[in-house]
Amino acid sequence: MIQPEILIRQxxxxxxxxxxxPRVFFAPGRVNLIGEHTDYNGxxxxxxxxxxxxxxxxxxxxxxxxxxxxxxxxxxxxxxxxDLDEKRGSEWVNYxxxxxxxxxxxxxxxxxxxxxxxxxxxxxxxLSSSASIELVTSYALNELWRGVLPVLELVKLSxxxxxxxxxxxxxxxxxxxxxxxxxxxxxxxxxETLDYEKVPLFFKNYxxxxxxxxxxxxxxxxxxxxxxxQCEKAVEYLSAEKPIRNLSELGLDEFKxxxxxIPDETIKKRAKHVIAENDRVLRAIPVxxxxxxxxxxxxxxxxxxxxxxxxxxxxFELDTLVDESRKIKGVIGSRMTGAGFGxxxxxxxxxxxxxxxxxxxxxxxEKITGLxxxxxxxxxxxxxxxII
Numbered sequence: 570m571i572q573p574e575i576l577i578r579q580x581x582x583x584x585x586x587x588x589x590x591p592r593v594f595f596a597p598g599r600v601n602l603i604g605e606h607t608d609y610n611g612x613x614x615x616x617x618x619x620x621x622x623x624x625x626x627x628x629x630x631x632x633x634x635x636x637x638x639x640x641x642x643x644x645x646x647x648x649x650x651x652d653l654d655e656k657r658g659s660e661w662v663n664y665x666x667x668x669x670x671x672x673x674x675x676x677x678x679x680x681x682x683x684x685x686x687x688x689x690x691x692x693x694x695x696l697s698s699s700a701s702i703e704l705v706t707s708y709a710l711n712e713l714w715r716g717v718l719p720v721l722e723l724v725k726l727s728x729x730x731x732x733x734x735x736x737x738x739x740x741x742x743x744x745x746x747x748x749x750x751x752x753x754x755x756x757x758x759x760x761e762t763l764d765y766e767k768v769p770l771f772f773k774n775y776x777x778x779x780x781x782x783x784x785x786x787x788x789x790x791x792x793x794x795x796x797x798x799q800c801e802k803a804v805e806y807l808s809a810e811k812p813i814r815n816l817s818e819l820g821l822d823e824f825k826x827x828x829x830x831i832p833d834e835t836i837k838k839r840a841k842h843v844i845a846e847n848d849r850v851l852r853a854i855p856v857x858x859x860x861x862x863x864x865x866x867x868x869x870x871x872x873x874x875x876x877x878x879x880x881x882x883x884x885f886e887l888d889t890l891v892d893e894s895r896k897i898k899g900v901i902g903s904r905m906t907g908a909g910f911g912x913x914x915x916x917x918x919x920x921x922x923x924x925x926x927x928x929x930x931x932x933x934x935e936k937i938t939g940l941x942x943x944x945x946x947x948x949x950x951x952x953x954x955x956i957i
Contacts, residue, residue, distance in 0.1 A: 571624050580626040580685045593957040596705035597622035597950050598696040599746035601906050603872050604850040608740030610843045611761035611815035613850035618750025620950035623688040623701040627709050632681035637662045640687040650679050665706040667734030671726035677714050694781045695907025700743035703727035704953045724748040750952035775917045781943040782886040784911035793908050803840035806831045816843045842879035866902025866917050873904035882909030890914045893933045897926045
């Protein structure tokens with residue numbers, strides 16, 4: 570975990586003026602427990618914020634430019650206030666630049682500042698490092714530039730920043746979980762209406778274990794946008810009988826009656842996953858509230874299998890991790906989390922079996938794939954906030 574005091578020292582070493590300390594903000598990563606690829610289909614999701622994420626040390630200046638730097642990535646730059654609208658290739662700075670673009674559209678006037686980011690979310694792992702950067706930036710600049718936007722508005726504009734400036738057509742789940750999370754609670758979110766409920770997480774004698782496949786993947790060059798287009802095509806087919814705005818307007822029974830309207834078998838499978846996944850989330854919430862972790866784990870397994878065979882976003886590495894995880898005694902549920910095509914799995918593991926789980930799954934996965942996985946035993950943490 571990153572120590573804010575060390576980040577402040579790094580900031581002062583970089584920018585000088587040690588008599589003026591920066592403010593420090595934090596935005597977490599997130600993991601989605603169930604409800605994958607439903608958010609951009611107006612469906613249900615169930616993510617929670619994690620206790621690791623992105624830190625931002627920031628200080629106002631009298632300059633007519635903004636300095637951007639990160640302890641994680643080499644690119645650094647000083648960008649004039651007049652040039653903030655210009656995209657910088659595929660660099661990480663496009664995420665904060667997209668946020669600034671949205672803040673300007675809300676009427677804020679950019680001012681000079683120095684920014685130093687530091688994160689402990691693995692890039693490309695599917696734990697929302699991009700949303701974490703966006704929210705820590707929007708939250709900090711809203712404070713620094715005397716904005717009055719509530720967190721929910723910062724969540725919405727951060728999503729728009731990624732959609733419109735970065736070019737990633739993501740749903741709102743990641744930004745919502747990062748901005749609105751709360752310690753020891755998950756968010757049961759309707760992505761169409763943004764109605765949500767904070768559900769206490771009591772895993773009892775089980776531990777949440779996240780495993781990183783360490784197969785890098787970038788969302789913008791993955792099949793993510795293709796899947797979204799396929800879902801939109803399914804809506805078009807299904808609307809021939811009765812217009813719908815998105816797939817999540819249909820329940821499972823109604824979909825089964827109308828699936829004949831989709832002539833393309835691949836598109837039919839994509840729609841089937843989304844609608845069945847919504848149903849799984851709706852079933853998962855009450856069983857979790859009742860403390861029935863075995864059934865919750867079964868629904869996690871069912872979710873992964875649907876993502877594997879119907880939505881086809883898992884891949885060899887994720888499937889290998891899930892297959893090996895499910896072989897271990899004491900594992901009650903294991904699934905991919907995030908967009909897929911690499912990234913991470915999330916499992917519920919009996920606490921007394923966690924060491925054996927990590928050792929055995931790690932060895933088997935490396936033997937099969939040639940990749941060494943990383944294991945995280947996260948806590949469920951708060952959403953975006955100022956810490957110093």
